[in-house]
Amino acid sequence: MAAISSLSLKTPTKIQSLTKTHYAIPLNLPFSCRSKSKRTGSIGSRIRIRCGLLIEPDGGKLVELFVEESQRELKREDALKLPKIKLTKIDLEWVHVLSEGWASPLKGFMREDEFLQTLHFNSIRLEDGSVVNMSVPIVLAIDDSQKNLIGGSSSVALVDDENTPIAILSDIEIYKHNKEERIARTWGTTAPGLPYVDEAITHSGNWLIGGDLKVIDPVKYNDGLDRFRLSPAELRDEFTRRNADAVFAFQLRNPVHNGHALLMTDTRRRLLEMGYKNPVLLLHPLGGYTKADDVPLHWRMKQHEKVLEDGVLDPETTVVSIFPSPMHYAGPTEVQWHAKARINAGANFYIVGRDPAGMSHPLEKRDLYDADHGKKVLSMAPGLERLNILPFRVAAYDKTKNGMAFFDPSRPQDFIFISGTKMRTLAKNNENPPDGFMCPGGWKVLVEYYDSLAAAENGRVAEPVPS
Amino acid sequence: MAAISSLSLKTPTKIQSLTKTHYAIPLNLPFSCRSKSKRTGSIGSRIRIRCGLLIEPDGGKLVELFVEESQRELKREDALKLPKIKLTKIDLEWVHVLSEGWASPLKGFMREDEFLQTLHFNSIRLEDGSVVNMSVPIVLAIDDSQKNLIGGSSSVALVDDENTPIAILSDIEIYKHNKEERIARTWGTTAPGLPYVDEAITHSGNWLIGGDLKVIDPVKYNDGLDRFRLSPAELRDEFTRRNADAVFAFQLRNPVHNGHALLMTDTRRRLLEMGYKNPVLLLHPLGGYTKADDVPLHWRMKQHEKVLEDGVLDPETTVVSIFPSPMHYAGPTEVQWHAKARINAGANFYIVGRDPAGMSHPLEKRDLYDADHGKKVLSMAPGLERLNILPFRVAAYDKTKNGMAFFDPSRPQDFIFISGTKMRTLAKNNENPPDGFMCPGGWKVLVEYYDSLAAAENGRVAEPVPS
Numbered sequence: 001m002a003a004i005s006s007l008s009l010k011t012p013t014k015i016q017s018l019t020k021t022h023y024a025i026p027l028n029l030p031f032s033c034r035s036k037s038k039r040t041g042s043i044g045s046r047i048r049i050r051c052g053l054l055i056e057p058d059g060g061k062l063v064e065l066f067v068e069e070s071q072r073e074l075k076r077e078d079a080l081k082l083p084k085i086k087l088t089k090i091d092l093e094w095v096h097v098l099s100e101g102w103a104s105p106l107k108g109f110m111r112e113d114e115f116l117q118t119l120h121f122n123s124i125r126l127e128d129g130s131v132v133n134m135s136v137p138i139v140l141a142i143d144d145s146q147k148n149l150i151g152g153s154s155s156v157a158l159v160d161d162e163n164t165p166i167a168i169l170s171d172i173e174i175y176k177h178n179k180e181e182r183i184a185r186t187w188g189t190t191a192p193g194l195p196y197v198d199e200a201i202t203h204s205g206n207w208l209i210g211g212d213l214k215v216i217d218p219v220k221y222n223d224g225l226d227r228f229r230l231s232p233a234e235l236r237d238e239f240t241r242r243n244a245d246a247v248f249a250f251q252l253r254n255p256v257h258n259g260h261a262l263l264m265t266d267t268r269r270r271l272l273e274m275g276y277k278n279p280v281l282l283l284h285p286l287g288g289y290t291k292a293d294d295v296p297l298h299w300r301m302k303q304h305e306k307v308l309e310d311g312v313l314d315p316e317t318t319v320v321s322i323f324p325s326p327m328h329y330a331g332p333t334e335v336q337w338h339a340k341a342r343i344n345a346g347a348n349f350y351i352v353g354r355d356p357a358g359m360s361h362p363l364e365k366r367d368l369y370d371a372d373h374g375k376k377v378l379s380m381a382p383g384l385e386r387l388n389i390l391p392f393r394v395a396a397y398d399k400t401k402n403g404m405a406f407f408d409p410s411r412p413q414d415f416i417f418i419s420g421t422k423m424r425t426l427a428k429n430n431e432n433p434p435d436g437f438m439c440p441g442g443w444k445v446l447v448e449y450y451d452s453l454a455a456a457e458n459g460r461v462a463e464p465v466p467s
Numbered sequence: 468m469a470a471i472s473s474l475s476l477k478t479p480t481k482i483q484s485l486t487k488t489h490y491a492i493p494l495n496l497p498f499s500c501r502s503k504s505k506r507t508g509s510i511g512s513r514i515r516i517r518c519g520l521l522i523e524p525d526g527g528k529l530v531e532l533f534v535e536e537s538q539r540e541l542k543r544e545d546a547l548k549l550p551k552i553k554l555t556k557i558d559l560e561w562v563h564v565l566s567e568g569w570a571s572p573l574k575g576f577m578r579e580d581e582f583l584q585t586l587h588f589n590s591i592r593l594e595d596g597s598v599v600n601m602s603v604p605i606v607l608a609i610d611d612s613q614k615n616l617i618g619g620s621s622s623v624a625l626v627d628d629e630n631t632p633i634a635i636l637s638d639i640e641i642y643k644h645n646k647e648e649r650i651a652r653t654w655g656t657t658a659p660g661l662p663y664v665d666e667a668i669t670h671s672g673n674w675l676i677g678g679d680l681k682v683i684d685p686v687k688y689n690d691g692l693d694r695f696r697l698s699p700a701e702l703r704d705e706f707t708r709r710n711a712d713a714v715f716a717f718q719l720r721n722p723v724h725n726g727h728a729l730l731m732t733d734t735r736r737r738l739l740e741m742g743y744k745n746p747v748l749l750l751h752p753l754g755g756y757t758k759a760d761d762v763p764l765h766w767r768m769k770q771h772e773k774v775l776e777d778g779v780l781d782p783e784t785t786v787v788s789i790f791p792s793p794m795h796y797a798g799p800t801e802v803q804w805h806a807k808a809r810i811n812a813g814a815n816f817y818i819v820g821r822d823p824a825g826m827s828h829p830l831e832k833r834d835l836y837d838a839d840h841g842k843k844v845l846s847m848a849p850g851l852e853r854l855n856i857l858p859f860r861v862a863a864y865d866k867t868k869n870g871m872a873f874f875d876p877s878r879p880q881d882f883i884f885i886s887g888t889k890m891r892t893l894a895k896n897n898e899n900p901p902d903g904f905m906c907p908g909g910w911k912v913l914v915e916y917y918d919s920l921a922a923a924e925n926g927r928v929a930e931p932v933p934s
Binding site: 112120 | 643657800843
């Protein structure tokens with residue numbers, strides 16, 4: 001992964017020069033915007049003032065929930081004296097999400113008022129009366145014994161598998177975790193077999209604990225991909241550095257084919273036509289929990305790298321980064337979260353596809369959600385009025401052009417639709433898609449991934465490391 | 468029911484003098500407010516301009532969906548030529564609700580945009596960007612054969628059991644009725660046994676039809692209670708006539724006991740203390756569909772009459788009327804509808820009790836909703852910011868006073884809590900509650916009702932007419 005190894009945006013206190021890569025391009029811009037930011041050298045106390053051209057974060061200011069560097073040792077010692085809550089892998093992903101402000105203005109795991117507003121209204125009213133979107137509960141479950149352990153303490157330490165303190169949750173509130181109601185209102189079904197529910201809810205505790213979060217050390221995964229996990233603040237810096245006057249976000253959790261590339265290129269063209277001078281693409285694969293039959297993050301990043309090497313997307317106007325959220329597969333409810341989080345990262349345009357965050361119904365032979373509902377719900381969602389929704393134009397394989405093209409309903413006979421299922425079947429069988437569907441390097445990664453699966457006895461390798 | 472027979476508010480074109488009753492009191496008020504209203508003699512074209520003291524209807528103006536009187540014959544003939552949709556009893560109740568503007572600014576059964584916003588946001592954004600609350604889907608289901616029958620017609624006739632045209636739905640939109648998703652998002656459960664679901668959804672069609680509603684003749688039930696079914700416009704007239712400067716609504720679907728009366732009297736006292744000069748109570752029993760083990764409307768009205776005759780509530784400051792909506796038993800979701808509809812009727816204060824619109828979980832041994840969630844959700848609900856929420860103070864039987872009093876936690880031993888279940892058990896067994904729990908006349912009605920049930924062979928009489 002040589003082409004991306006030179007990216008080093010994750011040092012918060014100084015701006016390093018960046019070599020030219022597909023991922024982040026240094027431009028010699030005047031830093032007039034940045035001079036408005038108050039920086040004291042620690043992440044926790046950064047207050048970012050809106051830079052002219054980027055959309056404001058929800059609530060007006062990006063919330064970062066890090067303990068100041070000088071206070072970390074002290075907080076680590078404090079944490080050792082507090083009742084401990086052990087975090088699951090998904091809990092830790094949410095700690096990551098919260099700490100970097102993707103869910104701004106949330107200041108920690110939801111208290112009951114925030115949880116109820118999320119479930120009923122997909123939005124939260126702030127003290128000044130304004131409304132921000134918030135469609136997916138970001139909550140921390142505990143069981144009876146943990147609740148008893150906490151007793152009357154107003155703070156708890158959140159610890160990892162090895163009891164290392166990760167964060168402190170203070171001014172806590174413990175309230176009932178009605179799982180059935182949470183599931184029904186979030187997914188619109190309670191059918192058994194929803195991946196996130198099976199993974200993170202069914203066996204979780206009957207209580208939720210909310211409070212103010214302070215993370216002692218920024219969350220790292222040490223999986224070789226941390227350098228791609230740019231925070232909203234870092235992305236905003238990057239967009240500002242590139243002098244972007246429009247940022248269009250493309251959420252994905254699948255391999256990129258040339259139809260996607262066409263869409264992204266065409267979107268930039270349309271934005272230029274609209275009068276923007278420098279629209280920048282945020283190509284933003286989801287990096288948190290995904291279901292077992294999705295292509296794992298490592299393989300996807302490898303595939304994205306090949307696609308970008310192929311030159312299908314312009315590196316000057318593309319930023320690739322990992323979105324750390326876990327996946328709910330909650331369709332129209334979740335697509336709002338995906339869009340809202342990207343506002344916080346500076347995106348003012350959001351590309352929405354057919355059936356976003358959708359999946360098959362776990363019991364019935366149909367899609368769980370109407371394919372058009374995601375787009376419709378997103379376009380009407382409270383708190384997202386500032387965001388421009390760009391509906392995905394349908395691309396298909398055009399036999400007359402030997403490549404992907406926008407579907408032309410006047411000559412349907414010329415087009416072949418290659419669904420995700422079809423694509424997976426081809427890759428699994430080591431067959432090739434039609435020329436021009438995906439760059440050969442990217443396709444090779446997919447075939448390698450499915451080979452590695454087949455090689456494993458049980459047919460499933462949870463997270464194989466790419467060669 | 469002599470005491471209420473003299474009420475005759477239902478003539479829209481002239482104001483009749485009213486004899487003094489518990490239900491509506493004529494006051495000699497200057498009609499300055501009324502003179503601002505544009506009246507042309509027909510209901511359909513009435514435009515009511517807000518009278519100074521009453522809260523504005525949602526969307527700024529009360530929507531009434533009646534065909535003008537002069538056009539009725541014509542519309543009836545038109546309707547006969549249109550594809551016909553037969554209305555169920557509950558459909559007809561919704562036609563009634565919509566036609567009188569309880570759901571203002573809705574102009575008919577929901578189209579998909581309104582349906583989706585209701586399910587996901589419990590609110591609808593209007594063209595001017597403002598938001599009104601709308602938590603319960605008001606939809607009309609049709610099946611495949613009805614959909615085929617409609618074909619390409621842009622309007623349909625809504626007819627009763629005898630094929631008499633009731634209304635026309637025009638500029639129609641037909642969209643999928645995903646029952647599971649509707650139920651999950653409205654009730655927060657999909658457990659079998661939800662009364663409204665069993666009654667109105669499970670066996671309904673797989674399509675919903677929305678459009679603009681025009682009702683040919685105002686809906687009447689001819690059950691002797693129509694005169695108590697005051698529309699929002701008529702209630703507003705009544706409040707204006709009484710010179711009310713605050714209207715506090717009390718939704719109920721149960722017999723009134725002295726604890727309720729204490730609460731209502733105390734609420735008025737508190738409003739006077741707040742500086743209001745003439746707070747008026749809207750005692751507003753729900754008149755639409757209720758589940759089989761609720762006390763039927765006729766018996767409840769008879770019971771309310773006895774309670775009022777007993778002088779527990781001041782007739783000068785109380786308006787009793789029937790709210791025509793069917794009941795969902797959807798807890799925190801439904802309480803918003805109950806409150807919102809009362810804004811349209813002129814109420815700016817809403818009394819909310821413990822577990823409003825709640826019921827037992829149909830499968831599990833617990834209440835379906837957290838008893839506090841209704842109040843919390845209501846207080847945070849989008850579009851209800853203008854409404855003042857008055858939490859129900861807990862009243863119980865005070866043994867030291869031989870009557871209902873607000874519970875005093877410093878002397879719990881002095882109080883007896885008489886639950887609805889306990890009350891029903893006593894009445895069924897022809898036993899008396901403690902003196903002062905309910906006026907004897909009101910209690911007698913309850914006992915009579917349960918006697919009539921016991922007399923029926925199957926133990927249930929759907930809607931027995933009170934003696």
